[in-house]
Amino acid sequence: MRVEIWSDIACPWCYVGKARFEKALAAFPHREQVEVVHRSFELDPGRAKSDIQPVIGMLTKKYGMSQAQAQAGEENLGAQAAAEGLEYRTRDRDHGNTFDMHRLLHLAKEQGRQDELIQAFYKANFAEERSLFAEGDERLVELAVAAGLAAEDARKVLADPTAYADDVRADEREAAELGANGVPFFVLDRKYGVSGAQPAEVFAQALGQAWGERSPLTLIDQGSTGADGDACGPDGCAVPPRP
Numbered sequence: 001m002r003v004e005i006w007s008d009i010a011c012p013w014c015y016v017g018k019a020r021f022e023k024a025l026a027a028f029p030h031r032e033q034v035e036v037v038h039r040s041f042e043l044d045p046g047r048a049k050s051d052i053q054p055v056i057g058m059l060t061k062k063y064g065m066s067q068a069q070a071q072a073g074e075e076n077l078g079a080q081a082a083a084e085g086l087e088y089r090t091r092d093r094d095h096g097n098t099f100d101m102h103r104l105l106h107l108a109k110e111q112g113r114q115d116e117l118i119q120a121f122y123k124a125n126f127a128e129e130r131s132l133f134a135e136g137d138e139r140l141v142e143l144a145v146a147a148g149l150a151a152e153d154a155r156k157v158l159a160d161p162t163a164y165a166d167d168v169r170a171d172e173r174e175a176a177e178l179g180a181n182g183v184p185f186f187v188l189d190r191k192y193g194v195s196g197a198q199p200a201e202v203f204a205q206a207l208g209q210a211w212g213e214r215s216p217l218t219l220i221d222q223g224s225t226g227a228d229g230d231a232c233g234p235d236g237c238a239v240p241p242r243p
Contacts, residue, residue: 001034001211006041006175006185009098009121009132012077012088017184017197018122019084024203030211037109038118040102040171041183044095052096052133080197087127096133099168104144106164107157117147189214 005021007014025031059070074090081088101121108117120143125132132139137158144154157163178187186194186203188210194203 001030001189001207001214002037003034003189003207004037004039004187006039006171006180006187007118007183008041008043009101009118009125010043010095011183012081012126013197014184015086015088015122015126016077016080016084017186018118019081019086020197020200021184021186021203023084023200024207027204028207028211034207036115038105038114039175040105040168041175041180041185042098042102042168042172043183044097045099045172047097049097049100052094052131055093055095056091058095081126087123089127089129092129093125094131094133099165100137100140100158102168102171103157103164104140104149104154106167107153108144108147108149111149111153113148117144117149120144120147 003021003025005018007018025034025036028034055074056067056070059065059073060067063070065073071090078088078090105114105117105121108114121132124130124139124143130139137155140158141151141154145151175183175185178185178193180193180195182195184195184197186206188194188206191213192206192210194206
């Protein structure tokens with residue numbers, strides 16, 4: 001079974017929602033048969049790469065709230081994160097463009113290190129004192145290496161603005177087609193969708209329902225013979241006798 005998660009590194013609820021989903025997945029009896037794929041979704045796609053500002057300032061400008069309201073929201077998110085065992089800095093975080101991070105996540109997907117890289121990005125953005133945005137490409141390269149990627153591969157992607165750009169845009173178009181207008185957005189076997197950082201119990205229910213409704217394989221009627229056709233298997237290939 002495949003679970004696809006549309007998210008953005010700048011999204012605090014994606015950070016919390018990932019932890020809640022993983023808690024449900026860890027307790028799921030068939031967890032070893034669940035493939036998790038992270039998909040791209042930019043919350044602020046029009047923001048220039050050089051446009052970096054404090055989170056509180058961004059919130060007050062974007063949503064018309066006071067600084068006190070914005071800070072209260074961050075404190076609430078910090079409490080929600082702490083309840084899931086996550087570190088969360090409620091002050092002095094930056095906000096910026098995440099497009100290059102999504103491109104690197106597609107590189108990581110090809111190399112089987114996608115989950116490691118998105119977790120590294122989340123931790124850097126929400127838990128560490130250093131800015132994820134202000135230090136430039138080498139900060140992203142450092143995190144990519146920590147996640148198991150080669151520095152040379154990461155630098156090559158970052159130096160070419162077209163690398164994996166179409167993959168990011170394709171993910172975003174697909175999210176729109178599926179009706180996702182916010183993240184995190186979870187899609188289970190392309191049959192069920194879960195929107196938002198739901199409690200672990202909701203994810204557990206969704207996993208169980210999606211697994212239980214998977215269609216069993218139906219074999220074509222083999223006619224009057226009832227015999228299996230010739231095939232190759234673990235013990236080799238059956239060789240039909242000569243007529």
